[in-house]
Amino acid sequence: MLIRRNLKFSVIFYYTWKSMLYYLLLAVAVYLLHDYFAIWKLHIPFTAISALSTALAIFLGFKTSNAYERWWEARQIWGSLVNYSRAWARQVITMIIPEGQAQAAAVKDLQYRMVYRHMAFVHALRVFLRKKHTYNEQGQEEIYEEPNEYSDTAAFLIPAEYHLFTRKHNPPNYLLELQGEDLRRAYDQGWLTDFRFVKLEETLVEFNNVQGRSERIKNTPFPRQYSFFSRVFVFIHASLLPFVFVEELGWASIPISITISFVFLCLDLIGERSEDPFENRLEDVPLTALSLTIETNLKEQWGDPDFPAKKHAPGGIVL
Template sequence: MFINRNIGWKVIFHYTWKGLIYYTVLSVTVYLLHDYYNLFHLHLPFTTITAISTALSIFLGFKNNNAYDRWWEARQIWGLLVNYSRAWAREVLIMIIPEDAEQAAEVRELQHRMIYRHIAFVHALRVFLRRPQPYNKTDLEEMYEDRNEYSDTESFLSPSEYKVFCKKNNPPNYLLNLQGEDLKRAYQRGWLSDYRFTKVEEILVEFNNIQGRCERIKNTPFPRQYSFSSRVFVFIHASLLPFVFVEEIGWASMPVSVIISFVFLTLDLLGERIEDPFENRMEGIPMTAMSLTIETNLKEHWGDKDLPKPQPAVKGIVL
């Protein structure tokens, strides 16, 4: 996620250079053939491009609003994950109570296992959501590449749990199942009353809901018709611009056409870049930073002094 107010031109040109080359070559070619070589005098009325620009603006606005809604929903979901994670640590420490002093060590071990297993769940969910989808192109910035490894979870799980965890098709869901089994054992041992078991289980269900909402966004692509149509419409619009301005303003049609085309191209790319918020792109949800926040909060709940270092922004981007 960008946190700087300004985006470097290097980043902008990285995604727009192909379009800019096309717009520039087309504008120069039209001007030379029309004014310099006097080979043709094709001229489109200004009202033509005005009508197309208006329709395209409305279409891009609709597309970008819906793409932003997906991004914002993803951010809200991970905000809930932060809140419920803090509640989970508090409830596990407060609600699970030993019946006598002899069971205190066992309960303490259970609480530690459940809190640290949840940290593993958060890191696993982040990696699970960042798996590349076949309908998305691989991002070009190697610095933001996700290796899709679950090594971040190893220190929070027992060796036997981690070995099974890595072989699962849905590793985060496997960890939630383990949490449920530990809750069941705590209830059977008398460490949880009916009411307290229900309250802690409700938080565990919320983690299922959070993962399910994330998977819905991840596995349901933004309607391809919108993405494809917007690219086609932007291309048509940019291709017609030089023929509108060359008769009116001569050589100035070249920079004017390129600038207007660049604006519409950028608007199209804005929606395209944020429509999939879990793809580990620079515009995506900063799940790594939020995972570390949750890890820090839960370790502080437990009293662990070995806290992770906050992730620094790289070129104004937090992952």
């Protein structure tokens, strides 16, 4: 997630240089053919492009607004995961109570597994939503991308659980199943009353809800027709601009048409880069930072001072 108010020019250039090169070459070619060589006098009235510009601005505004809503919903989902994770650790520590001193060690071991297994769940869900690296059209890794592997969970699981965990089709859901089994075991041992068992199970269900809502956003892309036609319309609009201004402005039509094209291109890119918030890109929801926040909070609740180090990325980016 970008947190700096000002974007670095290198980042903007990385995503726009190909389109801007096309706009520049087209504007120069139209000017040379129209004024310098005087062999092509095609001119488009300003009223025609103004109608297209208005319609395109409305369309891009709709796309950007709906893309932001997807991003913000994803951020709210993970905000609720932070809250329920803290509640889970507190409930596990305070509600699972041994019936006698002889069972204290067994209860402590169970609590430890359930708290740390939840840390594994959070990191596993992050990886599950991001999958592996994302790649651009040329097969090159996106800039500022971070490694995204299930190995991050190894420190929180016992070896037998980790071995099975990495072979599951849905690893985070498998960890929730293990949590449910431990809850049942605690209930059977008499360490949980009916009421406390139900409250812990309700919190566990909320983790299922968080995962399900995240998967809905991940697996249901922004309607492709909006993304496709927005690119087409921006391309058509930018291609027509030099023909509108060259008659009246001459060489000045080059920078003016490029500037206007750049504005519409950025409006399209804002929506495109915001519509899928779990793709491990620099504009996405900062799942790594939120995962580390949860890990830190739960370790503090447990009394473990070995807090994770915050990951810093260049350019004012929170991963």
